[in-house]
Amino acid sequence: MISFALTDEQNQVRDTLTAFAENELAPRARSADQARGAPAELLDTAWSLGFTGLSIPEGCGGGGARRSHLTGALMLEALGYGCAGLAGAALSSMLFVNPLIDLGSEEQKLRYLPAFCGETRCAASLALHEAASGVDLAGMATRAERSGTGWIMTGAKRLVPMGEGANHLLVLARASHAPGLAGIRAFIVGTDAAGVTITPERGTIGLTALGFARVEFAGVRLEGDAVLGGGDGADIRPLLASLRIGGAALATGLARAVTDFAIPYAKQRVAFGEPIARKQSIAFMLADMHIECDAMRWMVWKAAAEADAGRDATRASVLARNYVNRHAFKIADDGLQIFGGHGYIRDLPLEMWLRNMRMLTIHDAIAAA
């Protein structure tokens, strides 16, 4: 049955996080961008809202709420509206927690998830990208090879969000010769394991609040049950779908922020005797920004609803990601254009939003819905 009706809980989550984004994230966006990191006390405050543990099963100490990609997408869009960088930082642990809830074995859930249900913030992340150019996940170079009852991991991951402070990482690596994605698995790796080296990246164009890291694995020994899902490991395609939905949701929130920021400016900025918003070249640009903000949101919702219904969300999430990537960056770009020279100056957030949007529309592992 086709319906766009959110549940009461979803409305509540969205309202709470929208307020948090406006009151707590947006005012700190610029300073976090310059500091290249999120303030610890802000992350603690975000943690205290309890959203990371919301859908962790009660048996693991969590809230036991029904796991919903749509709720995750709503949270990310709401926070992304305030600041995509701080949003990603505040919810980075979900990159580890959500795949564990979805794909982890019972033993893995019981072993790792309770740490995310307490009052003390527990940092974790996910490592996907590598140094080679091009987007060919199946061709990744990081390998996990069977060794006795365990695994040995070798390789290097790049641009790992919140990598430096993370206690645990979910690391994608080639685990067998099975063709394409069938040979890729996700591994649970403690950052204190011997052979793991984490160093800060030199810098990124945007989302700098996420403090990206480079993580090297020099023959890291992992236990046999380190593979996500246990046994031979879970198919990672649902994990990839969750990442696509998460990134697209953040980008949608940021795109909406750009649009809402540009509208009052265009009405107030006068050129040739009238507000520029009364000129069709600007008014139509704003109309298109609004149109695509709507369309992007529904694409994200559809992919999330597919996942929530237990269906394979690969296709819907690829379509959503494709669509959002093509439109969200243009919105950030057009938003800057409406402000003209002021958009280029760092007093206003437009240039930062453009840099952040470039990250969101190319980096594939910023958030998990």
Add this chain to the structure above:
Amino acid sequence: MVDFSLSDPDRAVLDGVAAEAKAGEKYARHYDDHEEEVLPKSFPEASGFPPIQQRLRGRSGHDTPMLVLQVLMRIEREAHCGVPLRQPPTALGNAALDAAGTAVQKARWGHLMLAMSITEPGAGSDTKAIQTTARLDGDAWVLNGDKIFVTNGVRCDGTIVWATVDKSAGRGGIKSFLVMKGTPGFELVRKERKLGIRASDTAAYAFRDCRVPRDHLIGGDESVPRGEREGSASYKGVLKTFNMTRPFVAAGGIGKALGAFRFARDRLAEAGIVVDVDEGPTCRSAAAQALLDIEADIEAATLTVLRAAWLASQGKPNNLEASVAKAKGGELCRSGPQRAMEALGAMSLSHDYPIEQYLRDGRITDIYEGTGQIQRLVIAREILGYSSEELT
């Protein structure tokens, strides 16, 4: 709960609609080539398919709202390059009568097929600029003016005509009138020849001292409101009908893009080009990437249309969303078939295949019932809080 899946009964309804539309494909090229012919009320193949009302009987009240399902039915129908096996008994004028007519008028004329005459040689999107006049003379309105682009204007029983009773009153002076075929002074000037949708007749009318009874004023209100922002009740009533029709028009364009997409996808698959969603973009051919882009565009436009229809089904305002849907459908009717043809290459140009007709038939979507530019005006006014005078 947010959900985009269909129940089995609703899926069956759509499959039935698709099967019927497919049966109409055999006549597509004929009526494309013979534009002068008017389609029969029904084709022999129609007997093989139950009327739609019968298909819809017994749907659960908890299922997808009817308006939303109707949008999907339109998409499914238009995704086939065919002519309707049965001609619908009503036209746009009927929607206007429903929205703005008095109870007596609805009872009297509701069974007729009524076209809508708005556009003039000098007034398209800017409806308040219409020049056709209506003057009260005794117990009759006297109409003078020219109307063009009247959909179903050849086939209809009569038409609702927009005319001004007082040019100085702007849109407040615009009223609509029912004029029956055969009324003296009402002439069917010609049937237009078009790029596409040739099976749908489009007429040009002339009204020369055409007298219609006084009670043929739709809504019956003869007063003329003053003031810049005022519009007469019937003018507003008719514009309101577009909130309902815009998502359906958009659905038509989406359907044409979907048909072109399916055709290109199946042909390219025969050539070994398929979209593998597990592959990264660097592994994909340009043709496969084009297919993926079109599919995403179709999905996005469809969702905006579903959103507008869903809001209406919940009794919520959807003026903004109806324009968003129309803008997306209009964009897609152009980009979808264009890109699908480019991906296919030269043979997509040939009359051997339907894809060039999808482009021609679909193209109207970004024009009629408000061009894409008009939709952007509506959207911009709404998000900026501007009146139609503040943003023109």
